Amino acid sequence: MKYLCPNCRRVLYNRRLKNCGFCGAAIPEELRFTPQEIAVLDRERAVIEEFRQRRVIAEEAADGEFHDPKITPLFNL
Ligand SMILES: [Zn+2]
Numbered sequence: 001m002k003y004l005c006p007n008c009r010r011v012l013y014n015r016r017l018k019n020c021g022f023c024g025a026a027i028p029e030e031l032r033f034t035p036q037e038i039a040v041l042d043r044e045r046a047v048i049e050e051f052r053q054r055r056v057i058a059e060e061a062a063d064g065e066f067h068d069p070k071i072t073p074l075f076n077l
Pocket of ligand 1: 005006007008009022023
């Protein structure tokens with residue numbers, strides 16, 4: 001489902017915004033993320049970021065020889 005600005009009908013690329021990024025029209029609440037949804041998104045992003053950092057640490061610890069195909073896919077988020 002695509003969310004469109006009720007004023008200019010363009011896709012809302014950022015549903016955290018209170019106003020359309022193109023025309024500046026106010027975005028109705030039902031088209032925006034709720035604070036709860038934003039909290040979930042932020043948490044997911046934090047988890048992904050943590051995995052990413054762990055992978056960097058693992059690669060550094062392996063001194064560039066961390067290429068076992070059975071292991072690396074676990075870190076490919
Ligand atoms: Zn608009």
